[in-house]
Amino acid sequence: MSLMATTRTSPIHHREADVIIVGGGFMGAASAFFLRQRGLSVILLERDMIGQYASGVNFGNVRRQGRYLCQLDLANRSRALWSRLPELIDDDLEFLPSGHMRVCYQQAQIAELEAYAAAPEARELELQVLSGKALRERFPYLGADVVGGSYAPHDGHANPRLAAPAFARAARRAGADVLEGVEVSQVEKTGSGFRVQTEGQGEFRSAQLLITAGAWGDRLSAQFGEPVPLVPRGPQMSVTEPLPYRLKTVIGVYTQLEEEVVYFRQIPRGNIIIGGCHRATPDMVSRRVSFEPQAMVLQMQQMRRVIPQLGNINIIRSWSGIESYLPDSLPVMGPSSQVEGLYYAFGFCGAGFQLGPGVGEVMAELLSTGQTSTHIDSFHIRRFAAAEQRERVAV
Amino acid sequence: MASSRILIVGAGPAGVRCAETLVRHGLRPTLIDENRRDGGQIYRRQPEGFQRDYRTLYGSEADKAKALHDSFDQLRPELDYYSDTSAWHLSGQRLYAHQQGRPLELDYDHLLLCTGATDRVMPVKGWQLAGTYSLGGAQIALKNQAVSIGHEVVFMGSGPLLYLVASQYLKAGANVAAVLDTSAFSKRLSALPKLLSRAPLTARGSLLLADLLRHGVSLHFGIRPLEVLGSTDSGVSAIRFARADGSVSEICCDALALGYHLRPETQLADLAGCAFQFDELSRQWLLQLDDLGRTSVPQVYAAGDGARIRGADAAERAGELAAIALLQDLNRATPELAARQQQLHSELAVLSRFAQGLSEAFPWPAQHAAQLSDDTIICRCEMISAGELRRTVQAKGALEVNRAKAFSRVGMGRCQGRYCAHVGAEVIAAASGEPLQVVGRQRGQAPVKPLPISLYAVEPTDPAPQESMQQPAPEVLS
Known part of the structure; x- marks a missing residue:
């Protein structure tokens, strides 16, 4: 049975609002919540179920370190919101500020970790770079291949399956219309605002429009003449049976080789969640993507490289989802460069989970005031228009 | 097409009869089985050295058990047989398995799933x-x-x-x-x-x-x-x-x-992308099959209790029918096969009628799921109670099985829902007032069963087909 057949259409109460949000992932749900806090009326349209694709299936890293420095202002703002959970939305996302350790296999990379830690943008992260004896004493279980690491005391992890649905419920309680099972077919600017046409569920109208459609965001931006070179990918996640709760720090490998990029976290109930090493290509028609066997093979090998003692344990489950990637590994976030009242927040390149609450708050600020105090200019969609222009000139 | 690679999963009544039919027509299938010896669950063969006779072990079914074991022993040289081998995933016509702690990858053109059933x-x-x-x-x-x-x-x-x-x-x-x-x-x-x-x-x-x-x-x-x-x-x-x-x-x-009664083991079919259909009488999701056992995925077939719960006699016949389907698909149909197909179908009609009678005589007590007290544990792996699942349905609006699983963890543990997903679905249906088929079916996820992380510490090898000497532990519900 396909997913589409089991998603029921929510009852429709309003057809007009200040803001229509297209896409009910973490970004859309958080934006709906914060827009309501600012008093704007909101209709969120989700084709399937809230938080079903990238938002619900990612690793659950609430990690700032390792991001591009230009992203840290936004990540810091988001981290402050994570600290206000669960009170902020009256729901528990199982957020644990457990600390995050970014380890490396090469001596030369220690200097890179130190340079990152010393950057002014990273000051709030309070990173500690460890190597040699200090590393072994602090993390005695790390394997001999690990030569150094950067410890982020305030990073942590949370449960991605719960996050977007919890924000959507909070938004709904605050008065937003959160509609599941409503597929948007066409979006267009009208004289006074936007008209959103759906598959069989009629038409919706709003003054402003926010596209938070993840791996489908490019299809909508293209309807406004702003195509972006987005590529969907399926992250590869697996989980072990429950074990004694010992690995309280999230660990991820810093390397240029994709197959070495393993990361894992243990949750208090004992399971270790493992991700990385490989990405699959989704089937965008059935909207399904597999966890591929080779990912399991690589994860097993790489896990044991980081922690050799992890011998006698079992993997019990694996999963994937549909994430969206852009060539410069940065999201599309901010106002349209073509259409007034149109905003985007999609394409988070497998690194959106930590940003979710911050993106919601920034987008709400942007839509209600026209500006934001957070640095997001590097994420503007115009960078792809410029790239396309250059290509045309070159041809 | 003589070199077509045929892989049969399961050496019970369906798998053995399927293999036998293929061998008789000049093919050499690969047969893998989770158990140390052939026979499946019902005709499980005692370990070597045990001396109990067939009558003691199999009672009234002793002759059938002996016939199946004898057939297997005769077939054995004509097969590539891997015992004590568990499949954990498949992708791109390659089956991923492990045998005695070693990885085993088997490529196939045709896959016959004779994976049997477990307790419901x-x-x-x-x-x-x-x-x-x-x-x-x-x-x-x-x-x-x-x-x-x-x-x-x-x-x-x-x-x-x-x-x-x-x-x-x-x-x-x-x-x-x-x-x-x-x-x-x-x-x-x-x-x-x-x-x-x-x-x-x-x-x-x-x-x-x-x-x-x-x-x-x-x-x-x-x-x-x-x-x-x-x-x-x-x-x-x-x-x-x-x-x-x-x-x-x-x-x-x-x-x-x-x-x-029983529930079919369908994880591999699920991972292969086979379609399912809801069966009203048993209130179970069964594989969509044609009358020979072809699934919705080309070159993937299913037979035995993993396909339809009809017992061992039907499984032997369904295994043979699936082999006939495969032979047809290889353009090896003969008039004798067509006649045999007709005979098997008429025998199966009787067996199916009997199986239906059993389902009616011993119905699944769906109403008991609705009556389970809130403090009854539904998911023993994750220790989730009926009350917690009902709260997930009511407070979080999770009206679909996979959704409720994501929120409540029912079906997320070691058994991967094999022992709880069908009950979870009944509880969700009762709590939401939705029909069971609307609540949906828990999707299978690799690995089929818990997979040791040490498996790929060494590079995959290509061991010669062999029977293992390891003693299996009984599968216990705990």
């Missing part, structure tokens, strides 16, 4: 206590290890296996404290016309019943299980249940065998 269980309050086994687990302990699960054993649930295993325990000298059947005896009478399609078998069922009565075993029909009593330290001490008239009784015991 209904939770009861306290069933997480030590001493609670599935009926199948209790039977394996006896057949394979010649041990009883306890000194005083209660058999509870419904279905023909309930009486069969109870009487096997009796024969083995164990004390059977009671047989508690959730089905009313009247159901058996109303299903009788269908059951009489195999009158000798129905008569044997009645003999089992008479045998239990003669030995003074307490028998109750139309009961509702209430609670497994006992403590975490000492395990099961008694079973509390409501009789058909509503009065409550307790029976002392130190072990409970629990089962409600």
Whole structure:
């Protein structure tokens, strides 16, 4: 049975609002919540179920370190919101500020970790770079291949399956219309605002429009003449049976080789969640993507490289989802460069989970005031228009 | 197409007859099986060195068991056979498995899934206590290890296996404290016309019943299980249940065998992308199949209880039919095969009618799922109660099985929903007022069963097909 057949259409109460949000992932749900806090009326349209694709299936890293420095202002703002959970939305996302350790296999990379830690943008992260004896004493279980690491005391992890649905419920309680099972077919600017046409569920109208459609965001931006070179990918996640709760720090490998990029976290109930090493290509028609066997093979090998003692344990489950990637590994976030009242927040390149609450708050600020105090200019969609222009000139 | 690579999963009645048919037509299939020896669950072969005779082990089915084992022994040189081999995933016509701690990857053009069935269980309050086994687990302990699960054993649930295993325990000298059947005896009478399609078998069922009565075993029909009593330290001490008239009784015991007929094992078919359909009578999701056993995915076939719960006799025939389908697909159809196909179909029609009679005589008590107390554990791996799942449905609006799983963890643990997803779905359906088929089916996720992380510490090798010498442990519900 396909997913589409089991998603029921929510009852429709309003057809007009200040803001229509297209896409009910973490970004859309958080934006709906914060827009309501600012008093704007909101209709969120989700084709399937809230938080079903990238938002619900990612690793659950609430990690700032390792991001591009230009992203840290936004990540810091988001981290402050994570600290206000669960009170902020009256729901528990199982957020644990457990600390995050970014380890490396090469001596030369220690200097890179130190340079990152010393950057002014990273000051709030309070990173500690460890190597040699200090590393072994602090993390005695790390394997001999690990030569150094950067410890982020305030990073942590949370449960991605719960996050977007919890924000959507909070938004709904605050008065937003959160509609599941409503597929948007066409979006267009009208004289006074936007008209959103759906598959069989009629038409919706709003003054402003926010596209938070993840791996489908490019299809909508293209309807406004702003195509972006987005590529969907399926992250590869697996989980072990429950074990004694010992690995309280999230660990991820810093390397240029994709197959070495393993990361894992243990949750208090004992399971270790493992991700990385490989990405699959989704089937965008059935909207399904597999966890591929080779990912399991690589994860097993790489896990044991980081922690050799992890011998006698079992993997019990694996999963994937549909994430969206852009060539410069940065999201599309901010106002349209073509259409007034149109905003985007999609394409988070497998690194959106930590940003979710911050993106919601920034987008709400942007839509209600026209500006934001957070640095997001590097994420503007115009960078792809410029790239396309250059290509045309070159041809 | 003579070089077509054919992979059969499962060496039970369906898998062996399937292999036999293919070999007879000049093909050399690869056959893998989870167990150390062939025969599947029902004709499970005792370990080498054990001397019990066929009559003792298989009772009235001894001749069939012997015939299947003999067929396998004759086939053995014509097969690439891997015993003690568990498949954990498949992708791009490659099956990923492991044998004795070593990875094994097998490429195929045609895949025949003869993966059998496991117990269908209904939770009861306290069933997480030590001493609670599935009926199948209790039977394996006896057949394979010649041990009883306890000194005083209660058999509870419904279905023909309930009486069969109870009487096997009796024969083995164990004390059977009671047989508690959730089905009313009247159901058996109303299903009788269908059951009489195999009158000798129905008569044997009645003999089992008479045998239990003669030995003074307490028998109750139309009961509702209430609670497994006992403590975490000492395990099961008694079973509390409501009789058909509503009065409550307790029976002392130190072990409970629990089962409600069977559910098909379909994880590999699910991972292969095969479509499912909802079966109203059994309230189960079954593979979509044509009348020869072709799934919705080209070159993937299914036979036996993993496809349709019809028992071993039907499985042998369905295995042969799936082989005929494959031969047709390889353009090797012959008039003899066509005639054989017709004969098998008419035999299967009788067996299917009988299986339907069994489903009607021993119905799955769906209403009991709705009545489970809030503190009954549904998912034993994750220790999630019926109440927690109901709250997930009501407070979080999770009306679909996979959604409710994501929020509540029911079906997320070691068993991957094999023992709880069908009950979780019933609880969701009852709590939301939606029909069971609308609530949906829990999607399978690799690995098929827990997979040791040490498996790929070494590079994959290509071991010669071989039978393992390792002793399997009985599958226990805990």
